[in-house]
Amino acid sequence: MASNTKSKALFDSEEALMMVKELRVTFDCGKTRSYEWRISQLKAIIKLTEENEQQIYQALHSDLSKCETEAFVQEIAMLKNSCRIALKELKHWMTPEKVKTSIATFPSSAEIVSEPLGVVLVISAWNYPFLLSLDPVIGAIAAGNAVVLKPSEIAPATSSLLAKLLGDYLDNSCIKVVEGAVDETSALLQQKWDKIFYTGNGRVARIVMAAASKHLTPVVLELGGKSPVVVDSNINLKVATRRIIAGKWGSNNGQACISPDYIITTKDYAPKLVDALKTELEKFYGKNPLESKDLSRIVNSNHFNRLTKLLDDDKVSGKIVYGGEKDESKLKISPTVLLDVPRDSLIMNEEIFGPLLPILTVDKIEESFDVINSGSKPLAAYIFTNTKKLKEQFVMTISAGGLLAVHTLPFGGVGESGVGAYHGKFTFEAFSHKKAVLYRRFIGDAPVRYPPYTNTKMRLLKALIGGGILGIIRALFGW
DSSP states (O other), X not given: OOOOOSOGGGOSHHHHHHHHHHHHHHHHTTGGGSHHHHHHHHHHHHHHHHHTHHHHHHHHHHHHOOOHHHHIIIIIHHHHHHHHHHHHHHHHHHSOXXXXXXXXXXXXXXXXXXXXXXXXXXXXXXXXXTHHHHHHHHHHHHTTOEEEEEOOTTSHHHHHHHHHHHHHHSOTTTEEEOOOSHHHHHHHHTXXXXXXXXXXXXXXXXXHHHHHHTTTOOEEEEXXXXXXXXXXXXXXXXXXXXXXXXXXXXXXXXXXXXSOOEEEEETTTHHHHHHHHHHHHHHHHOSOGGGOTTSOOOSSHHHHHHHHHHHHOTTTTTOEEEOOOEETTTTEEOOEEEESOOTTSGGGSXXXXXXXXXXXXXXXXXXXXXXXXXXXXXXXXXXXXXXHHHHHHHHHHOOOOOOSSOTTSOBOOOGGGEESOBSTHHHHHHTEEEEEEEEEOSTTOOGGGSSSOOHHHHHHHHHHHHTOHHHHHHHHTTO
């Protein structure tokens, strides 16, 4: 059974050190390496999800006012799917991969063996607190590691529920949960881990990376960035608009790492795009979106005040073309569209992570690529176009991370949007070491490899290393 700390006040670096030592002893015994143990824990995660679905909905609503549909589709269903993929593919993932050998090691065979790293730490985020806590844990378990999960204290109801559920359903000797805030996280980061997986913002990521560097601990950093959306004029505008709305306001009211951060379109097309956004937003969330039960609230007053500051900036306050309503008592901000926002404004110089969507305009759509590349590399980038050449140029020109929901693709950032990738097999690989193994027999031990060296041996070695059969024959005959 997974355990919590008895009291937040008691969890300091000494407690953390003892916990890691205990986990390392368990790992060294080989318990987590077996296929049977891994499968049992993955099945337990599905069971805890299915048997406690209503409690999960309640926790997510308490932390974010997240509606049940969004909670199910974007957290529960995605997590169960991740677990089922791991259950289905695990035996294949664990099977050593056979690789070719060279004539220099003949006769021999070789393979790549995926082995667990050891004891790993997962520090999760508050915006999808159920999914982003357990999805990396699934990969860590599948790879055969002992795991410590530190849920986000900014989503306290989900953090508390995760601690209880993992305590009730999973193996306490190998999987533990530590609740808490800065002090507890700092105590954990002082320890030596075999990998740290962090989801969150760049500021904390730098702290995590600095702590990891003291022990040369590898990290995966799932961060964010200003993810752009390029909108061409030759498209089905209704479909494009609905997809933008779903990705922005339908994903935790813009509080998502791959949420569209800003739109770039042409000056001529911008009015049509704005009108389409207004029409579809009203269909989705009504004339008074602050009353909509389908929109999540802002997570806390700090983030509410941060977003308000972006909106009140003198450079953008007059650029609102839709929305802008706020209810501080309920921590709600309505979907807000801004047109022709200056690129030197506050809103264009940090990740928005909320329901505000600026639109930048250019004379020609191709100019959008220079706008995107002038900033940091985003976690995601999107384009709506029917022009093949523009699609190809977008793929070749724009460096960004990936798409969230496709398990066959790696999801991760590049540059300031993150380090490493995960999802599906990529999570398994993130928590595994690929060990190179070469098998050689006692027969076929060539004397040419050993002193005393002669010109004949030198010719043969050159031929062997060159790998050509004809060269070896020529060397044997002294040609």
